[in-house]
Amino acid sequence: MSTLLLKTLREEPADAEVPSHRLLLRAGFIRRAAPGGYTWLPLGKLVLDRVSAVLRDEMTAVGGQEVSFPALLPREPYDVSKRWTEYGDDIFTLQDRRGGDYLLAPTHEEMFTLLVQDMTSSYRDFPLLLFQIQTKYRDEARPRGGLLRGREFLMKDAYSFGLSESDLVDAYAALRAAYQRVFARLGLAHTIVSAMSGAMGGSASEEFLATSEVGEDTFVGCTRCSYAANTEAVVTVPPQALPMAAPALEVHDTPGTPTIASLVDLANARALGGRTDWTAADTLKNVVVTVHRPGADDEVLVIGVPGDREVDLKRLDAALAPATATLFDDFAARPDLVKGYIGPQAVKARYLADPRVAPGTAWLTGANEPGRHAINVVAGRDFAIDGTIEAAEVRAGDPCPACGSGELTIRRGIEIGHIFQLGRRYTDAFRVDVLGVDGKPVRPTMGSYGIGVSRAVAAIAEQHHDERGLLWPDEVAPADVHIVAAGKDGQIAFSLELAETLVGHGVRVLVDDRANLSAGVKFTDAELIGVARTVVVGRRLGEGFVEFRDRRTGERNDVAVTDIPRVIATSLG
């Protein structure tokens, strides 16, 4: 370490919000080079390469073949797939010296598909599993958490190509199992949840979420069954359709009630409809949003949700993808939309409702006039809906959509892997057909399997640290053993000798041979860097002993110098 490019930081970096980011900076694994772009320092590069090696190993074990595509790609294939437009501002685009349009690929579905079209011709070439470990680019609006969400990041993307649904199901199962092995080796505790497939298209879809308080994804579990899903993918259990039994719609003056809380208070105070048990859940909240559809005009959309729930903008975006939505705010331009008093009875926009707004349900909602609301507004009788939408927030305690009897719990996680049955979206777009067994053309069907490699490093750091620093799982640690020469001269020389011996035994060693530093500083750095095993070459060296510390168990033992290779071999297992 006397020559290692390393500067540990004692103070918390100002711009780092999450533990992994703080510790990776402090321990000298990464440095910020650009907004959402990080430089890998020597220790960080070792960890990154270890993670990549595990991925390569497990992908190869399930028959994956490694390729590598350029990152800078011409526009044309992304026009064919319509993603040039769909991605909008989320991709980096540029023009070359001749004015040709290019992008920095956010993912490579188009290129994998074109490659398979080029390289295959018959059923004999299938099934096929291709992968790459490659740098990806996304112009994230809000890069955050260091490596957790960057604009330039390393990704392992894999695609399976098969000719039948069963090929796809088989590949999906094989990759799902491979991912479980990968994350086990990386030491990443995770939950597999049902997911939306987002802008990439496709159907069956699961995410691997590393459990972490700093994760951007919220996911639900069930108190009774094994159901687990990304919040965006949670399906609301609709009530059974009711008979249209409610009394006729009545409009009431409700001055000064633009909010649900004020409305409920007034409804109970005035005993509207003879009731004094009104709650927010009895009201129908109508939220106006502007839908931005890539390559098309904006659309004003009204969404109806029970008044005790907010619209969850992430769920809304997931439901609308590839379109996105923002809250509508130009009520001056739409006098028909009476802010605070909107009801679905006469709305002049597309109206989508939460599944709880089922036919026959009766609501207290706006009357489309300032200061007036209506009761007994019955879905399917007093208003029509143009469709349902999963946009209402999910709450702990909601009924489980899988078993129906359990309740949902909510946790946070970091998306470290995503697998899904992509199907023929891209083979259709590029009209990829190969000769089938029966001599007729067959269109291959694809599975998509991604792991964020740089993000995985951050996720490991999130799950493997304590107040003193990082604590890497063996499989990805930058070294197997960290030797600390506690004193000077003789101890440093011996440490270097010991390091050489251990390297000869195939052990990866980091040796702190820095002169002019106190043992205390070296111990602090060792704990920050996070190699689990430390050998302290200190005072008892004269008697032939060094200290072996295992930070995971907390054990500290004096060990005879001659015994160290054996002790370390045993510890490494």
Next chain:
Amino acid sequence: MSTLLLKTLREEPADAEVPSHRLLLRAGFIRRAAPGGYTWLPLGKLVLDRVSAVLRDEMTAVGGQEVSFPALLPREPYDVSKRWTEYGDDIFTLQDRRGGDYLLAPTHEEMFTLLVQDMTSSYRDFPLLLFQIQTKYRDEARPRGGLLRGREFLMKDAYSFGLSESDLVDAYAALRAAYQRVFARLGLAHTIVSAMSGAMGGSASEEFLATSEVGEDTFVGCTRCSYAANTEAVVTVPPQALPMAAPALEVHDTPGTPTIASLVDLANARALGGRTDWTAADTLKNVVVTVHRPGADDEVLVIGVPGDREVDLKRLDAALAPATATLFDDFAARPDLVKGYIGPQAVKARYLADPRVAPGTAWLTGANEPGRHAINVVAGRDFAIDGTIEAAEVRAGDPCPACGSGELTIRRGIEIGHIFQLGRRYTDAFRVDVLGVDGKPVRPTMGSYGIGVSRAVAAIAEQHHDERGLLWPDEVAPADVHIVAAGKDGQIAFSLELAETLVGHGVRVLVDDRANLSAGVKFTDAELIGVARTVVVGRRLGEGFVEFRDRRTGERNDVAVTDIPRVIATSLG
């Protein structure tokens, strides 16, 4: 190979001009994905990774520490170094969603320098050698030769940081030796030549050129001494300054002589100055060019060279770097420049001359009037020069500038490595100072050491192929042995078994287990792919024999099946 993503091509690809490009396409190592951008297929990725491994190995052996920078970088550091402007159209630039300026880094001097500024503070942190193996981008006007000159390519770049000239000289020597080991391992026959350092700045500079007819670089050697230089770096031996002894300048009518050949003919026919032995070498040709200086106005420049030589635009660009030049063609706008009859006597532009145009030399040159030339035009008497420039073509037979007695020979090569003593250009630009031994600040000095990794793959292919296909050196071959199951069923099953046995011995095996293909097709593919050793599992398998072929020696022997592991181990050495 029955599952390998491989499609060999029998026909020559239409758009591939050089052997390496043709063969790498035909043998299924790469595919074009973008102008100057290639996809690495499974076999190609294996070779690329082998080359990278050799580089990593040798860089680590000389104390190099691996880091990895982003490719997408903000403009600011490149403004500080002035390279944002200097590179001009040669870099890809883009804006992010917030309008910030970014580039795809063509090289990372700025980032290495900033990293060292961030991570070091005192003389104890030096010397330091950092490297990365990373994707680079250049918006080449003319990408060519497949991997030889791309717009997205893999590069190993290394920088040494030292505090003294001797640190720099030591690092340079260590890296020079390391590069020789690298290229020996990669099987690349090469010449080390003196070079210009180009847009990267700096002084002492050498290139490693892989000898190849398709190389873009021409370089010279000497028939008597060890001098070798890139043509751009050849220094002209100037004649000794002469006394101003020529008779007075005389202007003659020379109608219809806008070219050197026509002028010489007329001069001899009319016995100008009483001579009939005029040759082109006696004339002074004045070439007008427009100099494009990044971030500045264009300049008209006149260059004087002996009339028997052309201006070499590559040498001119190298001499003017970072500026570039194009031939001037707007003579209508400059009536003072009389096309075909320009002389340096009254030129109203900066005038740079070839070193052969030494003080006292007398020339036949233009008289700056249509149809008139002058003789006895003496440099330093009848005209002044603003400086010398190395822009005239270098020719075989020119005197060697090193020993003076030998003659230059000219060959072509592929630039596979470039090392140079960069000095303090970047540490000056970023004001990097560290604490010196004496307590005073010291400014580190840098060396720069690059190897084009993807280009090296092409260079190896150029040097290692024959009419039948590629023929990889062991160190980079995609496999150690290629097993060909010549027939079906039993032979295929045995081939797979044998492959497994060999893999168990640590041998890397490619096995052609494709059914439905003739032995001939498989042999042709094996030769195209270029693994040196082939084991043919054929007719004599029943007797317990297979055939072992070594394509390098041409040997073919029947070997007992049980003997194969030993024979291969011996062959691998």
